[in-house]
Amino acid sequence: MSLYNTQQIKIYNTLSGEKEVFQPITEGYVGMYVCGPTVYSNVHLGNVRTFMSFDVIFRYLKHLGYKVRYVRNITDAGHLENDADVGEDKITKKARLEAIEPMEIVQRYTVDFHNVLNTFNFLPPSIEPTATGHIIEQIELIQTIIDNGLAYVVNGSVYFDVHKYNESNEYGILSKRKLEDLIHNTRELDGQSDKKNPQDFALWKKAEPTHIMRWPSPWSDGFPGWHLECTAMSTKYLGDYFDIHGGGMDLKFPHHECEIAQNQAAKGQTPVKYWMHANMLELNGARMSKSTGNYINPGELITGDNDIMSKAYNPSVVRFFMMQASYRSVLDLTDAGLSAAEKGHHRLMDAIDLTDSLKTGSSSSFNIIEWKQKCYEAMNDDFNTPILIATLFEAVKFINQIKDGSATVTSEDLTILKDTLETFAFSVLGLVNISNENTGTDKLSKAVEILINLRKEARINKDFALSDKIRDELAEAGIQLKDSRDGTTFSIQ
Numbered sequence: 457m458s459l460y461n462t463q464q465i466k467i468y469n470t471l472s473g474e475k476e477v478f479q480p481i482t483e484g485y486v487g488m489y490v491c492g493p494t495v496y497s498n499v500h501l502g503n504v505r506t507f508m509s510f511d512v513i514f515r516y517l518k519h520l521g522y523k524v525r526y527v528r529n530i531t532d533a534g535h536l537e538n539d540a541d542v543g544e545d546k547i548t549k550k551a552r553l554e555a556i557e558p559m560e561i562v563q564r565y566t567v568d569f570h571n572v573l574n575t576f577n578f579l580p581p582s583i584e585p586t587a588t589g590h591i592i593e594q595i596e597l598i599q600t601i602i603d604n605g606l607a608y609v610v611n612g613s614v615y616f617d618v619h620k621y622n623e624s625n626e627y628g629i630l631s632k633r634k635l636e637d638l639i640h641n642t643r644e645l646d647g648q649s650d651k652k653n654p655q656d657f658a659l660w661k662k663a664e665p666t667h668i669m670r671w672p673s674p675w676s677d678g679f680p681g682w683h684l685e686c687t688a689m690s691t692k693y694l695g696d697y698f699d700i701h702g703g704g705m706d707l708k709f710p711h712h713e714c715e716i717a718q719n720q721a722a723k724g725q726t727p728v729k730y731w732m733h734a735n736m737l738e739l740n741g742a743r744m745s746k747s748t749g750n751y752i753n754p755g756e757l758i759t760g761d762n763d764i765m766s767k768a769y770n771p772s773v774v775r776f777f778m779m780q781a782s783y784r785s786v787l788d789l790t791d792a793g794l795s796a797a798e799k800g801h802h803r804l805m806d807a808i809d810l811t812d813s814l815k816t817g818s819s820s821s822f823n824i825i826e827w828k829q830k831c832y833e834a835m836n837d838d839f840n841t842p843i844l845i846a847t848l849f850e851a852v853k854f855i856n857q858i859k860d861g862s863a864t865v866t867s868e869d870l871t872i873l874k875d876t877l878e879t880f881a882f883s884v885l886g887l888v889n890i891s892n893e894n895t896g897t898d899k900l901s902k903a904v905e906i907l908i909n910l911r912k913e914a915r916i917n918k919d920f921a922l923s924d925k926i927r928d929e930l931a932e933a934g935i936q937l938k939d940s941r942d943g944t945t946f947s948i949q
């Protein structure tokens with residue numbers, strides 16, 4: 457018997473606005489689709505948080521014994537700068553600015569995306585399809601929607617007819633919007649647009665003569681619409697109706713709304729049983745944005761090469777920090793929060809290490825079985841990782857009491873305790889025990905601090921030759937010193 461027979465998960469379904477008991481469409485199997493990145497720039501921390509939430513959900517479902525097929529796509533064409541189907545394709549624009557092939561852009565940022573996710577100990581998805589690898593499927597899908605009377609062709613482009621669709625379906629069902637309100641709130645089309653109505657969206661766009669990324673189709677040489685890609689790739693690998701579709705909150709409208717409409721139009725049914733949306737990551741209480749400077753990228757956060765945090769944070773500490781909030785809450789990234797997470801991470805790993813050397817006795821002063829079930833209940837309740845972490849810390853406290861001699865444990869219970877802690881910390885939350893690794897880093901940090909102090913003395917003594925020599929030789933060894941009014945900090949490359 458699999459664990460999923462004894463553990464009942466509840467998932468907050470955006471579609472119903474309620475927590476619902478999770479019952480997969482096919483017993484024992486889960487199909488999960490998550491909208492992947494558009495690979496035209498480095499992945500940012502907000503995306504890392506979103507994908508991490510679904511990584512943990514994937515891990516937990518697997519742990520329960522489900523056979524999970526997790527599909528996360530790569531958008532390598534068709535994502536325009538603007539939701540109203542105007543502006544350039546994001547990848548083409550970047551390629552033009554850098555005067556290189558669009559596929560070089562795609563390659564560079566796909567590699568970056570995978571590197572960052574590996575750094576944060578992500579499991580790879582089961583399938584990672586690309587939009588450009590599924591052009592034929594997308595053309596077929598568009599043809600079906602045209603045949604069903606819910607899309608129209610104008611000047612080589614194809615648009616989804618939202619108004620016609622809404623006559624017998626509910627456009628806005630996911631994001632709780634009404635078409636009448638959308639009409640009221642959208643500007644009139646300027647004479648340039650081919651669309652019948654501003655709410656219509658592109659399924660296929662005719663390419664301008666200079667547009668490099670283009671494919672032949674019955675309507676024009678062009679490229680597919682972004683919303684369409686996800687419908688084509690999700691249903692190809694998961695079927696016309698599948699269990700879980702996830703993504704960031706910002707994708708709810710119009711992207712996911714359009715996916716529902718396309719599936720209804722092409723296949724006569726809604727695509728997804730449980731819609732899940734992950735919330736935003738802020739930085740020091742405000743929206744992260746490159747233009748305001750309130751921004752830090754994943755690499756800068758873990759090397760410490762930034763002006764926002766006081767030091768470098770290990771990727772596992774960042775992961776622990778992110779898991780301290782529910783995926784549905786806004787999370788504020790701060791130096792104080794990360795620093796506290798670092799201490800928490802240490803305490804948890806120290807306790808796990810201690811389980812190997814604890815003395816066992818004839819009785820336990822802690823109900824291990826009850827505690828273990830509490831860990832499952834936390835995750836069963838819409839993957840509530842903060843409650844799970846709080847429950848793991850009940851065990852940390854108990855372990856420290858056993859060590860002090862103020863509590864006892866039987867050897868049988870100790871085995872369950874250790875296994876459960878390791879399962880949830882490593883397999884489910886995806887943390888890494890960095891205690892050994894850290895000793896090395898700590899020693900290195902102390903050595904660099906000594907050199908920084910020697911350099912300071914040299915400067916006080918006006919021995920600038922020595923002070924520069926220390927700085928330059930450290931730089932050669934890959935250790936950058938950074939002087940500021942508050943003193944000197946360093947980062948290790």
Ligand SMILES: [Zn+2]
Pocket residue numbers: 490491492686711
């Ligand atoms: Zn998508």
